[in-house]
Amino acid sequence: MTLPTASEKSRIPEASCTSSNEQINPFYSPFFSNLTSQQQQQLFLTQLLLSGATCPPLNPLTNALQFLLHNSALFLQQQQQQQTNFPPCPIPPFIDYNNKSKESISSINLKHKNDLNTSVPLDCSLSDTNEKSTIDDDDNSPTIATTLATLPSNNSEETTTVDGINLEEIKKFAKAFKLRRLALGLTQTQVGQALSVTRGPAYSQSAICRFEKLDITPKSASKIKPVLEKWMREAELKYGDRLKNGPTNLQDLVSDLNTKKRKRRTSFTPQALEKLNDAFELNTHPSGTDMSTIAQELNYDREVIRVWFCNKRQALKNSAKKSKSNQINDDNESTSSSLMDDKLSDTTNYAKLQHDEILS
DNA sequence: AGTGCATGCAAATGACGT
């Protein structure tokens, strides 16, 4: 019914962008196939770490060298990973300057320059160089970012735990996840798309974005974390093969078939919304049969219509509550200013009582 | 114009009550 939106349209070319990301320059493959000895790999890894792998190469030869270094580092990392738990030390991405478009190179190198720079140290330490404090509103369910921002800098383990959820641990994982994602050359959208066809819960680009930014409640984060953890582990194993064997499809990253997912968000047409709003104005609590009729008329699920009315009532109630509290605040401001010079507390107490009464 | 990320608004969900 609805026309393709801008975001829907923008998703189409993104798939083709993926395949270009997946290109491995075949010219350099023989070099990598010769890397069999542990010493050579160790040497390459050392060189990789010393050479600053995110710098653009001056010529094809240095490009080839970077490819070798990157793959050997990944190979070693995979071996380490089989014995240790995620997250391992991040490895900066190999950027094929011979095949990549100018845009994608610069977008990875410049957009996430800070992230990738922090990915280079071996100890995986998580500095806060590009951390942006996101203290925004008076939200009643504070995000991890806002909670951490309000804590003192020398906070202990206890103070970073909310409802048994260790915020520092989630923060570390979120950062490591982002670094790994970027190192694998994946966008948030691609991760979301891949998750949507795996077994278990799926999350959108928005959810991944909020998770990485910690713009999410601790409860929500602790729910998403294991999903991303599991997916990343599997993706890396498959990506490792891809790096050795040549280009494959992003679809290869997902083996499991669909199970129950959250219902896709309904987008009502403007016409449907108009009719729904008209119906709401007439009656905020339509009967079961009324809702069935509306659903049939507009060609939506009856349950979708029922939920729409619930949400609409809730929205109305919330906005009324908000405007009421705004009015109270305005009244208080004017009241308190007029009472400023009043030395007697009787009036103040009365105003306070009145205020408390309204609030209760 | 194309791309990736950030975010506002509201659809969907879950807990609980009747």
Next chain:
DNA sequence: ACGTCATTTGCATGCACT
């Protein structure tokens, strides 16, 4: 079965960057 309420989550879109 359906309501309310708090919360989670995704679509649509804006923004920055090239």
